[in-house]
Amino acid sequence: MQKISPMKLGLALGAVVGLGYLCWAVLVAAGWAQAMRDFMLWGHFIGPVLQVGPLAPATAATLVAFTGGAGFVAGVALGTIWNSLHSAGHGQPA
Numbered sequence: 001m002q003k004i005s006p007m008k009l010g011l012a013l014g015a016v017v018g019l020g021y022l023c024w025a026v027l028v029a030a031g032w033a034q035a036m037r038d039f040m041l042w043g044h045f046i047g048p049v050l051q052v053g054p055l056a057p058a059t060a061a062t063l064v065a066f067t068g069g070a071g072f073v074a075g076v077a078l079g080t081i082w083n084s085l086h087s088a089g090h091g092q093p094a
Helices: 006-030 033-042 057-089
Strands: none
Touching: 006 033, 006 057
16 A cells, blocks of 8 residues: 555545535525425434524534545544555555
8 A cells, every 4th residue: 555645635635525515605695595405304313302403604614624634634643644554564664
């Protein structure tokens, strides 16, 4: 297995996670989030117990930035761990 760039993995994972939450914010803005959430919960045999509120742009931006940043940190950590395990598995110093 090849080593990977922790920074590139962090950027990729951060972008994917941030994009997912950006899509959620778009669903909220379009008024489709409640139906989507209810359907997902129904599929897991959970009754609707929460209500999706109206879009608050500052909150949505904070959510996208925070989750994107968390995805970046997780990706860098994962890449670093991967490289460490890769080195340890081939008799090289970790």
